[in-house]
Every structure is written in C-alpha cells, then in structure tokens.
Amino acid sequence: MTLLDITPRTVDDDRLASLPVAIIGGGPIGLAAAANLVERGIDFVVFEAGDEVAASVRAWGHTRLFSPWRHLVDPAARRLLEARGWEHPDSDRAPLGCELVDDYLAPLAALEQLAPRIRYGVEVIGVAREGMDRTRTRGRAGVPFVVRLRDRGGSVDEVTARAVIDASGTYTSPNPLTSSGLELLGMTEIADRVTDALPDVLGRDRERFAGRHTTVVGAGHSAANTLLALVELAREVPGTSVTWLIRNAQAARLSSSEDDELADRARLGNRVDRAVAEGAIAVLDRFEIIRARRAGGAVELIGHRRGDVVTHTTEVVVNATGFRPNLDMLREIRLELDEIVEAPRRLAPLIDPNVHSCGTVEPHGFRELTHPEPGFFIVGMKSYGRAPTFLLATGYEQVRSVTAWLAGDTASAADVKLTLPATGVCSTDVGNGGGCCS
Structure with missing residues (x-):
C-alpha cells in the first residue's frame, strides 16, 4: 500500500485560499460539515440535489428511527442553533424521519450562517482537479478542485473549491434485485412495478399497494418496515397480500434477539416473526433472482431456488436490497477504496459487516478517510460503501x-472520540445517512 502524505497543507496561493470548501449533499452529515466549518471560520458551499434540505431523508420521512434524539444532533450544529434560541427535542424520544428534518435539519439550514451557502436543485455530476485528469501529478495538490453541476433545467456549470467533502449518501443508488449485483435482466419491462425501499405504504403510496400482491425483496430492516406496513394495509383493504423474498434461508440482518443492542430493533424483528407465524407474510426463501418479465398485469421473477429454476408471480416489487455508493462522478479523483465494500481502504476493516455491528465500529476520522487526492474526503453513509x-x-x-484537518488543527483532527451507550445508534440498510429505522 502506498503511504500517503496526510500532513495538512498550508495554502499559500491567494486564489486557492479564497475558494470555499465544496460539500456534496445537504443531509444530516453535509449540514454537520457546514456547521463545523462555520465554527472554524472556513467558507463553504453546499450542493443539494433535492429541492429542499435533506431530500433523501424526507423521502422516507414516514419511518421512525430506532435511535433517540440525543444521538441525532451534531454538537457544532446544536451550538449554532441554541445560540438562536432553538430548543433540543426530547432526548429520549425517537423521531420520524420527517421530524428529523422539520425540527432539526430545516432550522439548521435556515440559519444565517448556512442559508446563503446552500444551493438546491443542483446535482454534482463530476469532480476533478482544474486542468488535470487523474493521471497528472506535478503540482496537483496546489490546484483547485472543479465541481461540475447540473441544474433542474439541464444546464451544466462548474465551480472551483479548495477542498471537497462528499456527503451525498447512498439512498439514491440502490443495489439491483439480482444476487449477482448486476442490473436485473428484464428490468425495463417491469420498472413501473418496482418501488424503491421504504415506500409510504399507509400514506402517499397507498393506492399503489392496496388490493395487490406485493413482493418485498431484501433481508434488512427497511424490508421489515415495509412488510409490517403491508400487513396493516391488508387488514384494511381486502385483496392485499405480501410475500417476503430473501436469498438465504433466513433474514440474518433482521434481529429479534432479546440481546439486541437496540430494543426497538429487536421488537421490529419480533413483529415480523409473529406476522410470518400467523400467515400474514408468505416467505419465499433461498430465491436468487436472475431475470424478470411482464405477464399481462403481473410481474414474473425468475430465479434459482434449491437447485431449480422457478418463477414467482406478483404485482408490485419493493427493492429493499440495500444500497451502494455512486462513484461515477469521482472518475477523475484519485481514490483508495477497499475492493470488497468500496469504503476508504483504511476504514474498511473497522466497518466490515461480517465482523461489526453498528455498536462495535470504532471512532474514526480524517486519517481513515484520507485518499491519495489531498483535500478530498468521502464522509457519512457513502464512506461506508456497501x-x-x-x-x-x-x-x-x-x-x-475532517474540518479540523482542513483548518490545520492536527491535534483536534487526530483526537477522535465517540461517546455512545451500548445501545448505540445505527442506520442499518436504509442508506440514508440517518439513524436506524423502526
């Protein structure tokens, strides 16, 4: 492995020093980065693809988090908010996603220190060094970053930055339905019958599921939330039914153990277990999807099951298979990613899901997040890769x-701490940059 120079670089060039830090993503982590930069006196600009703050969180806003408020507010953000009279919500209550936005993130984004520096409705489609592709080395660290943007109207523009913090999350880049990780054969045929993770089954998306057979694909907590909502809908609307399709013999990620570090998470698992035992949820296990096709008003999922090729017929499919980082915009940035989970190489051993749960991940900071591209960092859910x-x-x-490092405060940057009780705070497979959903 090539050793990296992670010594903070003094910016001597007047132009480079005058440029802001570019933050990609206006969710919880992106806004926390902004709050920390405010306290450090470093200029910044936030690029949010949605038309409002934390648009991805708002998309699953009907879902309640496992974790209580005391673990959901960034310390720097809290200081800025409380200086303007903001009151912290009940520390012991777990909010809905929409409450996280309305009661914390929206007020934070509206602060005078942040609001003028947030641009909404702009998608970052590329990051590079000005005048340099990834192959050029000489003088690279002293050249500004170029961030290419596309707005809602399709117009493309570029801005320059002294550093880039990618906090764009993974919610908008779900895993495919296939076990191979490749795009599902026949996906274009059934695309209008496939829904992303955590649809609002009992609210805005009700008509899509009412009176239909829905198959939920995935073995995690976002799947569990949707399954239970569909069970509730089935009680209210005749003809509504639900199948749970998983590739393994059981849903290993869905805990119902009394020893689970998050009690609400265990209760979620118990509720799903009961619904399965009562016949409210039909389980189709050991099914590896390889192809799909349209059959009139139905969808056929073809796959391998116990050595045979079988077909499962349904009407609606919910893709709750997890998420992956979108790396397309970073093709010209020098990254050092783990070949398995696509997280920064130094971070990957600390977050390996085969070894760690959310409560056993060690605190980490700029050192573990450093890439061969000086001044570029992937943070938040996207830093965890898959x-x-x-x-x-x-x-x-x-x-x-990271912001301490950008400010040249190496002592603070290296003093990484994370004080949490054993119950922890996690986001499981929601991939939204938030806490666990329940």
Whole structure:
C-alpha cells in the first residue's frame, strides 16, 4: 500500500485560499460539515440535489428511527442553533424521519450562517482537479478542485473549491434485485412495478399497494418496515397480500434477539416473526433472482431456488436490497477504496459487516478517510460503501475531524472520540445517512 502524505497543507496561493470548501449533499452529515466549518471560520458551499434540505431523508420521512434524539444532533450544529434560541427535542424520544428534518435539519439550514451557502436543485455530476485528469501529478495538490453541476433545467456549470467533502449518501443508488449485483435482466419491462425501499405504504403510496400482491425483496430492516406496513394495509383493504423474498434461508440482518443492542430493533424483528407465524407474510426463501418479465398485469421473477429454476408471480416489487455508493462522478479523483465494500481502504476493516455491528465500529476520522487526492474526503453513509452499519453520531465525528484537518488543527483532527451507550445508534440498510429505522 502506498503511504500517503496526510500532513495538512498550508495554502499559500491567494486564489486557492479564497475558494470555499465544496460539500456534496445537504443531509444530516453535509449540514454537520457546514456547521463545523462555520465554527472554524472556513467558507463553504453546499450542493443539494433535492429541492429542499435533506431530500433523501424526507423521502422516507414516514419511518421512525430506532435511535433517540440525543444521538441525532451534531454538537457544532446544536451550538449554532441554541445560540438562536432553538430548543433540543426530547432526548429520549425517537423521531420520524420527517421530524428529523422539520425540527432539526430545516432550522439548521435556515440559519444565517448556512442559508446563503446552500444551493438546491443542483446535482454534482463530476469532480476533478482544474486542468488535470487523474493521471497528472506535478503540482496537483496546489490546484483547485472543479465541481461540475447540473441544474433542474439541464444546464451544466462548474465551480472551483479548495477542498471537497462528499456527503451525498447512498439512498439514491440502490443495489439491483439480482444476487449477482448486476442490473436485473428484464428490468425495463417491469420498472413501473418496482418501488424503491421504504415506500409510504399507509400514506402517499397507498393506492399503489392496496388490493395487490406485493413482493418485498431484501433481508434488512427497511424490508421489515415495509412488510409490517403491508400487513396493516391488508387488514384494511381486502385483496392485499405480501410475500417476503430473501436469498438465504433466513433474514440474518433482521434481529429479534432479546440481546439486541437496540430494543426497538429487536421488537421490529419480533413483529415480523409473529406476522410470518400467523400467515400474514408468505416467505419465499433461498430465491436468487436472475431475470424478470411482464405477464399481462403481473410481474414474473425468475430465479434459482434449491437447485431449480422457478418463477414467482406478483404485482408490485419493493427493492429493499440495500444500497451502494455512486462513484461515477469521482472518475477523475484519485481514490483508495477497499475492493470488497468500496469504503476508504483504511476504514474498511473497522466497518466490515461480517465482523461489526453498528455498536462495535470504532471512532474514526480524517486519517481513515484520507485518499491519495489531498483535500478530498468521502464522509457519512457513502464512506461506508456497501456496509450497512453506519451511525449518525459516527458521521458527525468524521466531519468534525475532517474540518479540523482542513483548518490545520492536527491535534483536534487526530483526537477522535465517540461517546455512545451500548445501545448505540445505527442506520442499518436504509442508506440514508440517518439513524436506524423502526
């Protein structure tokens, strides 16, 4: 492995010093980065693809988090808010996603120190060094970053930055339905019958599921939330039914153990277990999807099951298979990623889902997040790559360390701490940069 120079670089060039830090993503971690930069006196600009703050969180806003408020507010953000009279919500209550936005993130984004520096409705489609592709080395660290943007109207523009913090999350880049990780054969035929993870089954998306047979694909907590909502809908609307399709013999990620470090998470698992035992949820296990096709008003999922090729017929499919980082925009950035989970190489051993749960991930900061591209960092859920164990509190400590490094405060940047009780705070497979959903 090539050793990296992670010594803070003094910016001598007047132009480079005058440029802001670019933050990609206006969710919990992106705004926390902004709050820390405010306290450090470093200029910044936030690029949010949605039309409002934390648009991805708002998309699953009907879902309640496992973790209580005391683990969901960034310390720097709290200081800025409380200086303007904001009151912290009940520390022991777990909010809905929409409450996280309305009661914390929206007020934070509206602060005078942040509001003028947030641009909404702009998608970052590329990051590079000005005048340099990834192959050029000489003088690279002293050249500004170029961030290419596309707005809602399709117009493309570029801005320059002294550093880039990618907090764009993974919610908008779900895993495919196939076990191979490749795009599902026949997906274009059935695309209008496939829904992303955590649809609002009992609210805005009710008509899509009422009176239909829905198959939920995935073995994690976002799948469990949807399954239970569909069971409730089936009680209200005749003809509504639900199948749970998993590739293994059981849903290993869905805990119902009394020893679970999050009691609400265990209760979620218990509720799903009861619904299965009562016949409210039909389980189709050991099914590996390889192809799909349209059959009139139905969808056929073809796959391998116990050595045979079988077909499962349904009407609606919910893709709750987890998420992966979108790396397309970073093709010209020098990254050092783990070949398995696609997380920064130094971070990957600390978050390996085969070894760690959300409560056992060690605190980490700028050192573990450093890439061969000086001044570029991936933080938040995206920093975990395909690992589903992200903690909001961990993301806050990530950006505190990174912004300290950008300010030249190496002592603070290296002093990484994370104080959590054994119950922890995690986001499981929701991939939204938030806490666990229940």
